[in-house]
Amino acid sequence: MASFHLATKLSSIPSLLLSEAFNQKTETILVLSLALFFSIAWYVWMAKNSSKGKFPLPPGPRGLPLIGYLPFLSTDLHRDFGKLAETYGPILKLRLGTKTCIVVSSPTLAKEVMREQDPTFANRDVPAAALAMNYDGQDIGWAPNGPHLHLLRRVCSRDLLSNKSLDSVYHLRRREVRQMVRDVSSMINSSIDLSELTFLTVLNVLTSTVWGGTLDGEGRRTIAAEFRQWTQEAMALSAKLNISDLFPILAPLDLQGTVRKMKKLAVWMDNVFDSIIGQRREMDSVQGEEENQKEESKDFLHLLLQLREAGDRKTPFTVTDLKALLLDMMVAGTDTTSTMVAWAMGELLRHPHIMKKVQEEIEQVVGMNNIVEEPHLPKLRYLDAVLKETHRLHPALPLLMSRSPSETCVVGGYTVPKGCQVLINAWVIQRDPKTWDNPLEFKPERFLTEEYNKCEIRGTDYRFVPFGAGRRICVGLPLAERMLPYVVASLVHSFEWRWPEGTNYEFAEKFGIVTKQAVPLVAIPSPRLSNPELYA
Template sequence: MIWSNVVSVAKEGWSWWWEDGGSSDSTKDKVAGIVVLVSVLVAVFVTSWYVLRTRRSRELPLPPGPRGLPLVGNLLSLETDLHIYFTKLAQVYGPIMKLQLGSKVCVVLSSSSLAKEALKDHDVIFANRDPSIAALVSSYGGLDIGWSPINSEWRKLRKVLAHEMLSNKNLDSSYSLRREEVRKTVKDLYHNKINTPINIGEQVFVTILNVTMSMLWGGTLQGEERTSVGAEFRQVIGEMVELSGKPNVSDLFPVLRWFDIQGIERRATTVFAWLDRIFNSVIDQRMKLDEANQLGRTCQNKDSNKDFLQFLLALMEQGDAKTQITMTQLKAIFMDIVAAGTDTTATTIEWVMTEMMAHPEIMRKVQEELEEVVGMNNIVEEYHSSKLHYLDAVVKETFRLHPPAPLLIPHSTSSSCTVGGYTVPKDATVLFNVWAIHRSPEAWANPLDFLPERFLIISHDLKKYDYKGNNFNYLPFGSGRRICAGVNLAERMLTYVLASLLHSFEWRLPEGTQLDFAGKFGIALKKSTPLVAIPTPRLSNSLPLVGNLLSLEADLHIYLTKLAQVYGPIMKLQLGSKVCVVLSSSSLAKEALKDHDAIFANRDPPIAALVSSYGGLDIGWSPINSEWRKLRKVLAHEMLSNKNLDSSYSLRREEVRKTVKDLYHNKINTPINIGEQVFVTILNVTMSMLWGGTLQGEERTSVGAEFRQVIGEMVELSGKPNVSDLFPVLRWFDIQGIERRATTVFAWLDRIFNSVIDQRMKLDEANQLGRTCQNKESNKDFLQFLLELMERGDAKTQITMTQLKAMFMDIVAAGTDTTATTIEWVMTEMMAHPEIMRKVQDELEEVVGMNNMVEESHSSKLHYLDAVVKETFRLHPPAPLLIPHSTSSSCTVGGYTVPKDATVLFNVWAIHRSPEAWANPLDFLPERFLIISHDLKKYDYKGNNFNYLPFGSGRRICAGVNLAERMLTYVLASLLHSFEWRLPEGTQLDFAGKFGIALKKSTPLVAIPTPRLSNSELYN
């Protein structure tokens, strides 16, 4: 009935053509027949289309996905970081989506539930591979375990590898090989690379390559080969892995394979041939050796060192149908182990180290666990791994954020099936976006944070997050039939190598570098920028005799600050025969310098300091005793009392005015060395107060420079590490010549003191004879005062000549060098922050006025300048570790015992930069000292606030604080009020410090003065 209606309609629709054409009836019949035939065909087509459409509508649709272009599909929209791109697409199209990549259909699964459905419920269907051309080349035509289709040969190879070669029993028996190679790495680092930046990935790769080769065929890279051949191996294997995962037009359009447009197949063939030659050479040598054994030439110990190659050759020659393999399959297994076993393991270790260096508190926890499990007198063994739960959690968390294969190795479907309510067609390429699954907020709290503890919280069910692929929220090695066959070896190597590196060494970044977390996408997710780090020996693993000496760095204050971030604010170092304890927090400084002040008040003077202090008879280096108390009282409460300093102001005023006058008349618009200029000024002030003499005319330059060189060298020698100090038995040899040089420098100053004292004593003798008695009291200087104490003082005040000169040495050395250095730092900071210099000068205009010269009486009103000086002391403390203290008895600080006679360093540099005490601690912000100005004593120089200790605290606080504070403010105010300052053309400021007892500038500050005051008479 339907067909007759269709024909009827067709006749009616075409009748106009033959009715008007004048054709015969037969023609009309033929045409009618044709029309009927065409109508029938159309009807058949429409009906077939309808039926087919109806049938398809009963099947589930293909997954959704972005619309593609004809022929190329979605190729042109792909991004470099494919795992991230697919994650973004999944947020739009859902956890299952389809992309058309050339002639290939690609399905991406991005949720744990869909991964479970595919890899567990339909494991057989999803177990095939769709190898790229490069992968086929490198796997001997897809004959290895990674790329082979699921068949009897694949099952045979997997059984041989996973259940025979890499069984727990075989891995246990080959532990000695792994142990030997890891120990070699530790030894190499210790002897050749301490305090040297190393590429972590390269170093670890060679270790794992050697382990792999020794297990495979008993050979390793030795000596220089470790670097040269190891680097070549890494480059070749890395390129092979990269080529296997690189998008290739020939893969997506097979018709174009012959052209090899990108050259990937040619390059893969070259890389493959390099490794194949090595395999052939090794196998050929072994087979010749076996042939010799069979002939009885070298039959001894035939089985004693049976490696994997020996085992595989035996299978090849004597195996049954279930185990026998071909030579090609043997080499394909080698390729799997060498390529996958080295590259991905080294990359993972690099990621783990990167995460721990970004989270030093986590590295510290790992090392504490190692100390507890392994001990600091033992070497890590592989059997320790099962007890290293926190390290295991760190590794697992690294696998979560940085899975080795972010999309796994591509799967392929052997037939169509349904997943997530959509049809996945036969032969589709299927990618499992493990990177997205591992960062899913549905499965992981704070998924983007590195939190190893998440794997400890669920430790009551240890199997929940193992590497077996049973939990589909966590699939670093895949799941199902295609799970990585080398998991056992990878897990052992990762933990063992990491534990050994972290137990044996501290790790830090090279100065000025930052961590980079960018990944380079491929089948394996590598770091874009290699991790470079510097190893230093762990403290408890210090060498016999020398202790931690070899790990020390030039900038000791910075090095100790970095160590404190690892070991905490109190730590011990063994420096030769001396125990050194470093305190790096204000709370511990307070505990030592306030609660236990008497115990920590002693000194442990180095030999150079003993020389320069007349045998330790000065105030700085003398032990705490009655003589020290006498000298300190004389200096702090008599000579440098406020009353005496007020009375000697005219001396300071005269010398500062001379400096301003000299600059104005001789050095305007001329580059000058700020440190040298200020040193001469302070030296003249000091000499005029001590004995009434100063440097005049040309002496200011020549003798002043010599004074500065001598005093600078004396300070430097007192703080320079000396073998004779650390090994007293060697003092007689004076190996570094420090004692000889210190004696020479000391003698230069001692001659000057003797000359000055001798002249004064002769003058006094003349006075007593009545020859020159006038004005005897009018110009009474410190020397006159001390000579009187020496001659007429009572038991409580009388001093010796040696003590007199020792006090002179303290004032001349400490009072000139550190003050001049601090002024240089202040000027450097202000020239780096011209807006701050402007504020200081505005304050000077307001307080002093532009028609006046600065007087010392103005200082108390210069609050902003005072804040600038204090902020400079915070960032550039004069003695960054203070002068070393020594304990008179053992005591407890911070819960630890500090032994008797320990050398104790207070890391003021670290305390002053602590983010717990200071907001924006690395910024130069004088305003921080104005905000708290309502409590002026909070940040004074008296050492009562242990967040701020530029002059120390307690009994050993600097005795010259009063004079230093006056001189600093007065000299700076005069220089800034009288002149503008600028850098010479083409120069830049340098903030590098030169570590010593005093922290000096590495590069002197050179600046150009121009007059500020319009009244030139003020400069005369």
């Protein structure tokens, strides 16, 4: 999805080529000529092969020679694709450079892709930037379907993100959430950037959970600060239009230098991982296995190294696999979870009566003389409905992660070519008036009704797929299910929140790898709990 962020207009394409890749006019003409030649050859080949099939290609808008439909798309791809779906139907085709993009916008067709033909659509269309950053695309997010991917997912679901493992590192999550509450309590009656606060909190929770027993407090804070800067640079590179993704034949030239820049960032992160892994191994050798079982020593890195030592000879779990999993958790977990916390808090601020109902529920379950703990969360049914409604209206990845069929197949009566890019428009599906009553209204109560109370974020109901579905559903879902309600519940139970005086907050989206709020969310806290020691 991020591989072809289409904010750039038609006029910016040659300017990128000129300013970032070539200094000579003749070289520019040569590259554009090559792109035009391969674009025409590809178009002729597609037209020839599609005419042979029994089923036609999906309908869609005509584009321009060479660049396809690129210049007609805005920065809000999910909205643009939604408007096109109104004209062309729930499955449509666009040409983006030499790429064929199929967009699916209905629960029925999403079910076809993610369940009925799940094995066929289990591969990704991997952008060049992801290959450079994520160990040649061998991480759990981008790896092709096969034994290696199955190994990584098994390690996550069975060992790393099982209930037992998550329970064993709860003390680390609790420590960072309590620190968040202390930080907010030191800024009472001051304006707080909740977007910033939630990002730092989730980042601290993840760094603590991943290697909290390995590093001391200062070490964790240093890594968190450096990782934040790294993430911002990596996301900015990933979000750029990349000519290599639109015209794969030109990828070896890396015309914009995106891959070179991303590789430099990848080397830095790899060195960080090597250093921390070395510290962990040294700690284990000094402490011994018995000492290492102490609660304060446990973290995800400890668990992963144990798995590495007890690896299966047939499908070995390598150090590179370990690093790839760490990177996935840090990048995907931080950005998506913090974004969803900010969206949830924004909706609660916009709807004070809903905020009040959430606080009353927490008060009944937790009490005003106590702090929120993770064991309380399953009892907070209305908060769960609020978070589901937030996911419905503001999915972190509105187009999910792209899929690519391993063979030509048929979806909804149309041919979907092998190797094309397939996007599921969850944003449109979850706002479809045919499925949802008053779909633009923030109404958590809908998820407490008989019609929708079985809609879970685990991808079993294709009207509601914020984390995807099938074998490529987000593997970090078990951790997100704990972190998101824990952070939100702690914020609304410990504090009252209000807009700064005179604020006219613009609740707009900024489309990207993860769709964030266009304007930072700023609010003012005041204490709710009568016992000051609960903020200590």
